[in-house]
Amino acid sequence: MPELPEVETVRRGLQPVLEGARLTRVQQNRPDLRFPFPERFAQRLEGAIVERIDRRAKYLLMVLSTGETWVTHLGMTGRFTLDGEQLGEFAEPAPVVGKHEHVSLCAVHGKSTTRIGFADARRFGFMGLIPTGEVESHPWFAALGPEPLGNRFSGAHLAEALAGKTQNIKVSLLDQRIVAGLGNIYVCEALYRARISPLVAAGRVTKPRLETLAAVVRDVLNDAIEAGGSTLRDFANAEGGQGYFQHRFDVYGREGKPCTSDGCKGVVKRTVQAGRSTFWCPACQKR
DNA sequence: AGGAGCACCTGGACGC
DNA sequence: TGCGTCCAGGTGCTCC
Numbered sequence: 535m536p537e538l539p540e541v542e543t544v545r546r547g548l549q550p551v552l553e554g555a556r557l558t559r560v561q562q563n564r565p566d567l568r569f570p571f572p573e574r575f576a577q578r579l580e581g582a583i584v585e586r587i588d589r590r591a592k593y594l595l596m597v598l599s600t601g602e603t604w605v606t607h608l609g610m611t612g613r614f615t616l617d618g619e620q621l622g623e624f625a626e627p628a629p630v631v632g633k634h635e636h637v638s639l640c641a642v643h644g645k646s647t648t649r650i651g652f653a654d655a656r657r658f659g660f661m662g663l664i665p666t667g668e669v670e671s672h673p674w675f676a677a678l679g680p681e682p683l684g685n686r687f688s689g690a691h692l693a694e695a696l697a698g699k700t701q702n703i704k705v706s707l708l709d710q711r712i713v714a715g716l717g718n719i720y721v722c723e724a725l726y727r728a729r730i731s732p733l734v735a736a737g738r739v740t741k742p743r744l745e746t747l748a749a750v751v752r753d754v755l756n757d758a759i760e761a762g763g764s765t766l767r768d769f770a771n772a773e774g775g776q777g778y779f780q781h782r783f784d785v786y787g788r789e790g791k792p793c794t795s796d797g798c799k800g801v802v803k804r805t806v807q808a809g810r811s812t813f814w815c816p817a818c819q820k821r
Numbered sequence: 822a823g824g825a826g827c828a829c830c831t832g833g834a835c836g837c
Numbered sequence: 838t839g840c841g842t843c844c845a846g847g848t849g850c851t852c853c
Contacts, residue, residue: 568829610846656830658847718846
């Protein structure tokens with residue numbers, strides 16, 4: 535399930551193939567994903583050169599020579615494949631490429647051509663084409679909070695954004711207006727590392743603890759990006775597509791298992807908040 | 822206005 | 838084995 539680190543891993547994997555490449559043979563296989571594709575989507579990509587690939591929160595931004603930016607959100611199960619091979623795989627079985635492939639195209643870079651596929655079984659992903667100068671003001675981006683790995687994200691920012699909030703800290707951190715790009719997994723992991731209870735009201739977390747939280751959010755994301763990088767290297771080195779990477783989490787998905795903290799006798803608990811599973815250690819995360 | 826709840830979608834896990 | 842049920846979850850919508 536792609537969260538920010540997985541999207542960043544995919545970005546880095548696409549970069550050498552797409553940047554500077556001309557898009558050809560673009561094929562769109564259905565009218566919609568989560569939302570309808572833009573009008574004349576394939577025609578507007580055809581022949582364009584990808585100037586660079588950026589990322590904002592969990593969105594990939596392919597900046598095109600045509601003045602438009604091709605925006606892709608991977609949703610839950612969106613994935614790019616290069617020449618039919620999986621890119622940036624995380625703890626999931628190899629996909630059946632083809633069955634759910636909704637977009638395919640070729641990236642021509644000098645004399646080499648790479649076939650790129652986009653598959654998305656659950657179709658929670660979506661794509662857009664936005665004039666490059668209007669990306670920031672587009673509804674998908676206008677209200678987004680700061681990048682958790684950027685300079686604007688800090689304990690002070692959290693203190694300001696969460697002041698007076700009675701909503702619990704777990705659900706608040708999932709709010710993309712407060713910080714953009716955190717999903718369920720890394721919010722659980724970050725709260726665990728910061729020893730903050732997911733149940734506590736966001737506005738009641740003290741400033742020093744928010745400083746810690748901001749720091750561990752960066753750590754947890756950077757660790758995952760690093761792991762993703764090694765996944766990509768393994769993937770590139772692997773013959774026959776072996777070597778899928780099983781990302782390790784301290785609490786996520788570990789209900790009933792012992793807490794991994796030194797000396798803690800706690801057991802990881804699953805609690806549902808706003809319809810989402812929260813995994814946490816009630817012994818370590820007391821307030 | 823902020824927050825809660827739900828729709829969207831499919832595959833995998835699990836129980837009988 | 839096969840069928841039914843539940844669960845995963847990011848975003849955007851509706852409703853209070």
